[in-house]
Each structure stands twice: as structure tokens, then as C-alpha cells.
Amino acid sequence: MDYSFVFLILLLPLFSFIVLGLAGMKMPHKTAGLIGTTSLGIVTALSYYTAFCYFTAERGADGAFATLVPYNFTWLPLGQLNFDLGIMLDPISVMMLIVISTVSLMVHIYSFGYMHGEKGFQRYYAYLSLFTMSMLGLVVATNIFQMYLFWELVGVSSYLLIGFYYPLQPAVSASKKAFIVTRFADMFFLIGILIFGYYTGSFSFSFAGDVVMADGTAPFIPVDVMKAVAAGGFILPTALVLMFIGGAGKSAMFPLHIWLPDAMEGPTPVSALIHAATMVVAGVFQIARLFPLWVEYAPGQMSIVVWVGVFTAFYAAAVACAQSDIKRVLAFSTISQIAFMMVALGVCMPGHHGEVLDNHAQLGFMASMFHLFTHAMFKACLFLGAGCIIHAVHSNEMSTMGGLRKYMPVTHITFLISCLAIAGIPFFSGFSSKDEIITACFAYSPVVGWIMTGVAAMTAFYMFRLYYGIFWGTENKELHAHHTPHEAPLNMTLPLIVLCVITVGVGVYTTIAGFAGWGGSFGSFVTASGAEYNIHFDLQVAATSTIIAIISIALATYIYKGEKQPIADKLYRTFPKLHRAAYKRFYMDEVYMFVTHKIIFRCVSTPIAWFDRHVIDGTFDFLAWGANEAGETIRPWQSGDVRKYAVWFITGTVALTLVLLCI
Incomplete structure (x- = not known):
């Protein structure tokens, strides 16, 4: 198959950024939006076509998908240690093309309504194009240095988008905070890259010479891991841990999480794009991309990934239970869910001989990538739904909401479906991916398994606390008398419907497939080796997690559904210091x-x-x-x-x- 067209996936958003950045202010708002949205529409179509061609192509003798490099050229020749730029297609990069292009297209369409009349509308679409191009370049990188280049471009883009409302001091402070914290973490990423390149003699992702160009030639020098091992057994583990710190900063892992909640000062569609589906999963993608090295040469250090993820997941869930700003609840939910993905990667361990991954390791890797995909869809839907709510009531606080289900039926249904998905209810996509993560955690350690089960229960509780606070509860009739809430226009509700259809469709298919044992048609896309892997639910884990989720939802319903909430008030009076500490993010x-x-x-x-x-x-x-x-x-x-x-x-x-x- 000829993949020569894939360069357009990066070129089109870059072209859109240049055109809108240079001439956007001279265009009408609608023209600028159409240019950005049309370019992303074409990119999305090309991404889906690439995925179709790639996943339907003939596999190798071992049943694994090939790793292809349609383009690769030397940018800066420095002897043997060259800086290359190119495009690499493998199961996880192709999956990420689908995730990024789909969510970005929905955000572009949604922004037509949400950002209508905003000053700087053209600049906003230029920034969206730059961010999308940067993230796409990151996931198709052929080597770690190229990943780092686009990694930094993603950071610049997020700085520009978070600080879009630059006349407002909170937006300026939030953009600087995000930039400084992630740059601090990226310093460790760069040091790890330099150590890795110096001792291995290459920045490439080719660990065994198995990556080939379309014509069958080797595109770059494979990593000489034995050279690094000979230099000292601590070299590769040290480099990988340093690179993980960079990934932890980008994915807002504790204690480098402090930038993400404040990043909600940017426009809500930006939150959906950056902080739900794309930028924050860059750290997860980095670990997944370097996964063969982690498993083979630093299995002991994977416990760092596990426990950082476990603590982050619990901490963020606890904070989310006390927040009143709906975007901050979703922000801490994102931190917790990204931690789920990190834990799933960390619990992967090599087989008995350290040479191949057993089913346990395949399960953890597959579950992490699967949850990345499902979470991107329903969390983007939640953020965009929050944008519709804010657009209707002109406030982020739950105290100004309540009873909105009568005024916003489409937003209500899509928000409810996404809440059910993230809570882990069967036949919704979050159930399938989260259940696999918890199963992998129990295989690694019962302690980790029960902690993550508890965090999943907390997730169901705080999400339905949010749901009832917005759509049920006490209606603010005084506020609604001055401004009656109304459903968002079609260009804002259509993306919600599309993302909900994906959430339900993937959930129904994978739930049935998991119980029937024929889920390999999805699992093989995202396993560590790209080989066939069937999704088999552990009935005990599935039943336990489902029952706990239902109990959590029932508890949230009992406490928060009514117009008056005496139990919540009593809990606040009983534990005021604990509530205050959680509300203040435990004073981090x-x-x-x-x-x-x-x-x-x-x-x-x-x-x-x-x-x-x-x-x-x-x-x-x-x-x-x-x-x-x-x-x-x-x-x-x-x-x-x-x-x-x-x-x-x-x-x-x-x-x-x-x-x-x-x-």
C-alpha cells in the first residue's frame, strides 16, 4: 500500500496555521473558521483512510501489524547521531491519528457556535491548527528527538490557547503556570533523551531493525541498546525515568499536576481538545512508545510509574469530589483518568524469560491504549457539554445551575451517557477499558487492584454529583428569570451527538465482544506487539466494579438529586476541614x-x-x-x-x- 499521502496530515493544519496567522485578521470570522475546519475535515478523512488501509493490510507471519516509515530524512547530520524527521505508522500512532483528528474536528465545528463574536476568532482558529499539527507530528515521530521537537510545539500551542483571553489576568497567570511547570518537566525529558542518544548512538525507535521503509530499506540506524547496557546497567533505566518525568509533567501527574486545573481559564473547547483528549495523553503515549525498552531494560523502574499513577488517581478523585466549578471537576477527573492509563502501562511486566510479553503484560498495554481512546471521546463530550451549559447560564459554578434538564435536553442526554461511560457501566465504552485496567492491576498486585477499584467508585460518585448538581437539584429561578437557559445551537450539539454515538457504539461492541471472547479485532490494534489479543473480561472483576459503580451512583443520587441536600450539608458541617482541604486541592x-x-x-x-x-x-x-x-x-x-x-x-x-x- 502506498502511504505517500500521509504527509498531508501534517501539511494541511500547518498551512491553515500560516494562512490564518498571517492573513486571518483580514478575513471575515466565518471564512477563517471555514478554512480551519475544512483543513481539519480533510485531515480527519485522510486519518480514517490511513487507519482503514493500515488495519486491513496483510499482516506478518506472526500475525503482527507492520511498522512502516513512508518518510524519513536527515535534518541535522551530526556524525552517527543524526537528527531525523519523518512519519512512522504503527498500531498506536494510527490509533492516535484517529483520536486527535476526530476530537479536533469536533472542537473546530463546536467553536463556530461557542466562539461566535469573540475578539480574536481568527487567531483562535490559527492556534487550534498549530496545536493539531504539533500533536499529529508528535504521534507519528520516527525518533525521540522529533517527538521532543513537536512536544515543545504542543507546549507553545497550549500556552497560546490557555492564554487566549490575555486581557484577563487569570488567563495570563494560568498560561504562564502551565508553560513553566511543563518546561521544568521537559528539562528532565531532554536530559533523558541526551543520555539515551549518547550511550545508544541513536534517537530512533527501532530497537531490533524491524522498521522498514515502503521500499523495504532500513530508514535509520537501530538503537544499540547493548552498548548502553555495557556502559552500565543503570544508564537506560536512568534515561527512561528522566523521560518519564517529562511525560508526568505533560500528563499532569502528581506533583506536576498543578497547571491543569488552572488551564481551565482558556476557552472551553480548548479544554476539550488539550486537556481531555490530546495534550495530556502525550505522556502516556511517550511511555507506550518506549514500552519495549521499559519492559526489557527497566522493569524494576516500572513500579515508579505504577505508584505515581496510583497516588495521582486517588488524589485527583478526592479533590474532584469537593469542587464546585464544573470545569475543575472535569479537570481533576482528567488527571485521575490519565493516571489510570499510566498505572495500566506500569503494571505490565515481562514474561518468565524477560524476552516476550505474556498475556498479563499485553492486557495492561492494551487496556491503557484502549482507555486512552474511549476516554478521549466521552471526556471531550463532557467538556463540550460543559461549554454548552456555561454558554447557557454564563457561569461555571454549580450553584447557578440545577434543573437544566428541562431547558437543555440534548446536552442533558449526551452528558448523562458520558457520565455512565466514565463511571464504568456495562455497554458504555468506559466499562470495557476500565475493567481491563483493573483486571491488569489485580494481576500485578491485589493492593493496586483494590485501590484502583476504589478510585473507580469515587469516579462514579463525583461524576453523578456533578450531573445532579447541573441537571437536577435546586433550580436557580432568580437567575433563570433574568436569563432563561436554552439549548445550544446545532453546530454545538452536533459534536456532542457524534461523540456520544462513538461512546455508545464502541461500548456496546466491546462489552459484547469481551463477554463473548471475540474482541481481538480491537485488541490487536493496541497490544504492545501489535499481535492478536482477545479481550476476555474477568467476570469477578467486572461484576465487582459494576456493583461498586452502581452503589456509588446510587449514593450520589440519594445525596444530591433532591432540591434540598441535607445529607451533603450535614457531611460538610461534620467534616469542614476535610472538605476545605479537598476544595483547596489539599493546599498543593x-x-x-x-x-x-x-x-x-x-x-x-x-x-x-x-x-x-x-x-x-x-x-x-x-x-x-x-x-x-x-x-x-x-x-x-x-x-x-x-x-x-x-x-x-x-x-x-x-x-x-x-x-x-x-x-
Whole structure:
């Protein structure tokens, strides 16, 4: 199959960004939006066509999908360690093309209604195109250095989109916070890349020479992992852990999570695009891309991924239970769900001989990638639904909502379906993927399995707390009297319907397939090796997680559905400090402010600044003063008076003569 067309998947959004960035302000709003949306529509069609051709192509003798590199060229030749740019197609990169293009297209269409009349509409669509191109370039990268280049472009794009409302100080602060925190994490990513490249002699993802160009030639030098192993057994584990820190920053893992909730200051469609489906899963994708190295050369360090993910999932779920801003609830939900994906990758362990992955490892990898796909769809639907709600009531706070199901039926149904999906109810997509993750966790450790089951129960609880607070509960009649809520226009509700259809369709198919045991047609797309893997639900785990989810939903219904909520009020009065701590995110922002201002700035930066001003600057000021004074001192020597020159000449001659006589 000829995949020469795939370069258009990157070129079209880049072209859209350049056109809208240079000439967008001279265009009508509708024209700029049509250019951005049309280019993404074509990119989406090309992505789906690429996936169709790739997954229907003939497999290898072992049943695995091929890894193809239609394009690869040397950008900066540095001896053997070259910086290459190219496009690589394998199961997870093709799946990510589908996820990114689908969600981005829905956001482009949705933004026609949500951003209508906004100042900077053309600039907004230019930023969307840049972000989409950056994320697409990241997932099809042929080597770690190319991934890093697009990784940084994603960071720049998120900075621009989060700070879109730049006249507002909270938006500016949030964009700077996101940029600084992720850049700090990316420093470790870069150090890990440099260590990896130095000791292995390559930045490529080819670990065994199994990646080939369309013409059958090798596109780049395979990684010489044995060279790194010979240099010391700690080299590859160290590089991988450092790169994981970069991924943890991008995916908002604790303690580098603090930027994501504040990033909600950007437009709501941006939240759906960046913080639900694409940017925040970049860290998960990085671990998945380097998964063969983790399993083979750093299996012990995978426990770091597991426990960081476990703690993050629990922490974020606990905070989400106390938030009142609907976008912040969804933000912490995103952090928790991304942690689920990280844990699923971390619990993967090599087979008995350390050479191949057993079913346990295949299950964890498949479950992580599967949850990445399903979560992208229903979480994007939730964020876009939140945008419709905010568009209707002009507020993010649940206290201004309540009873909206009567005014917004489409948003209500799509939001409910997405809540059922993330809660893990059978026949919705979240059930299939989350159940597989929990099964893999139990295979790794019963402790991890029960903790993640508990987090899944918390997820169902806080999502239905959110659902009842928005669509049921006490209607704010005073506010509604001034502005009656109404359903969003079709260009905003259509993306919700499309994402819901995907959520339900994938959920029904995979639930039936999982119980019937013929789910390999999906599982093989996202296994670590790309080989056939059938989804088989563990009935005990599935039943337990489903029962716990139903109990959690019932508890949320009992507490929050009515117009009055005496139980919630009583709990708040009984545990005010705990509620306050959860609402304040357990004071993590205050901890960061204390560490930066009281310790780093006062105890480190202030002495360094004093040393710089008084010692460094003082030394150079002294040298300048000395040179100036010396010049002033000897200036009379160059007065032009011949008599003074004669005196100095005679004096010097006499002095030199006396010295010579003494010698």
C-alpha cells in the first residue's frame, strides 16, 4: 500500500496555521473558521483512510501489524547521531491519528457556535491548527528527538490557547503556570533523551531493525541498546525515568499536576481538545512508545510509574469530589483518568524469560491504549457539554445551575451517557477499558487492584454529583428569570451527538465482544506487539466494579438529586476541614508558593541576586573604575607639551643608567 499521502496530515493544519496567522485578521470570522475546519475535515478523512488501509493490510507471519516509515530524512547530520524527521505508522500512532483528528474536528465545528463574536476568532482558529499539527507530528515521530521537537510545539500551542483571553489576568497567570511547570518537566525529558542518544548512538525507535521503509530499506540506524547496557546497567533505566518525568509533567501527574486545573481559564473547547483528549495523553503515549525498552531494560523502574499513577488517581478523585466549578471537576477527573492509563502501562511486566510479553503484560498495554481512546471521546463530550451549559447560564459554578434538564435536553442526554461511560457501566465504552485496567492491576498486585477499584467508585460518585448538581437539584429561578437557559445551537450539539454515538457504539461492541471472547479485532490494534489479543473480561472483576459503580451512583443520587441536600450539608458541617482541604486541592498550590517564594526565592535566589549585584557587578565596576582612574592618571603624560616629554625622557634615561650601573 502506498502511504505517500500521509504527509498531508501534517501539511494541511500547518498551512491553515500560516494562512490564518498571517492573513486571518483580514478575513471575515466565518471564512477563517471555514478554512480551519475544512483543513481539519480533510485531515480527519485522510486519518480514517490511513487507519482503514493500515488495519486491513496483510499482516506478518506472526500475525503482527507492520511498522512502516513512508518518510524519513536527515535534518541535522551530526556524525552517527543524526537528527531525523519523518512519519512512522504503527498500531498506536494510527490509533492516535484517529483520536486527535476526530476530537479536533469536533472542537473546530463546536467553536463556530461557542466562539461566535469573540475578539480574536481568527487567531483562535490559527492556534487550534498549530496545536493539531504539533500533536499529529508528535504521534507519528520516527525518533525521540522529533517527538521532543513537536512536544515543545504542543507546549507553545497550549500556552497560546490557555492564554487566549490575555486581557484577563487569570488567563495570563494560568498560561504562564502551565508553560513553566511543563518546561521544568521537559528539562528532565531532554536530559533523558541526551543520555539515551549518547550511550545508544541513536534517537530512533527501532530497537531490533524491524522498521522498514515502503521500499523495504532500513530508514535509520537501530538503537544499540547493548552498548548502553555495557556502559552500565543503570544508564537506560536512568534515561527512561528522566523521560518519564517529562511525560508526568505533560500528563499532569502528581506533583506536576498543578497547571491543569488552572488551564481551565482558556476557552472551553480548548479544554476539550488539550486537556481531555490530546495534550495530556502525550505522556502516556511517550511511555507506550518506549514500552519495549521499559519492559526489557527497566522493569524494576516500572513500579515508579505504577505508584505515581496510583497516588495521582486517588488524589485527583478526592479533590474532584469537593469542587464546585464544573470545569475543575472535569479537570481533576482528567488527571485521575490519565493516571489510570499510566498505572495500566506500569503494571505490565515481562514474561518468565524477560524476552516476550505474556498475556498479563499485553492486557495492561492494551487496556491503557484502549482507555486512552474511549476516554478521549466521552471526556471531550463532557467538556463540550460543559461549554454548552456555561454558554447557557454564563457561569461555571454549580450553584447557578440545577434543573437544566428541562431547558437543555440534548446536552442533558449526551452528558448523562458520558457520565455512565466514565463511571464504568456495562455497554458504555468506559466499562470495557476500565475493567481491563483493573483486571491488569489485580494481576500485578491485589493492593493496586483494590485501590484502583476504589478510585473507580469515587469516579462514579463525583461524576453523578456533578450531573445532579447541573441537571437536577435546586433550580436557580432568580437567575433563570433574568436569563432563561436554552439549548445550544446545532453546530454545538452536533459534536456532542457524534461523540456520544462513538461512546455508545464502541461500548456496546466491546462489552459484547469481551463477554463473548471475540474482541481481538480491537485488541490487536493496541497490544504492545501489535499481535492478536482477545479481550476476555474477568467476570469477578467486572461484576465487582459494576456493583461498586452502581452503589456509588446510587449514593450520589440519594445525596444530591433532591432540591434540598441535607445529607451533603450535614457531611460538610461534620467534616469542614476535610472538605476545605479537598476544595483547596489539599493546599498543593500553597505548598508550591511557599517553596518557591519562601525557600527558593528568599533563601536561594535572594543570596544569588545579592552576590550578582555586589560581587560580580562590583568586580566589573571596580575594574571599570580602575581603568578609568588609570587613564585619568596618565592623561597628563600625553599633553602634547614637548618640555614635559623632555623631562620624562631625561628622568627615565637617568633612572635606567643608575640601574645599569648598580648591576
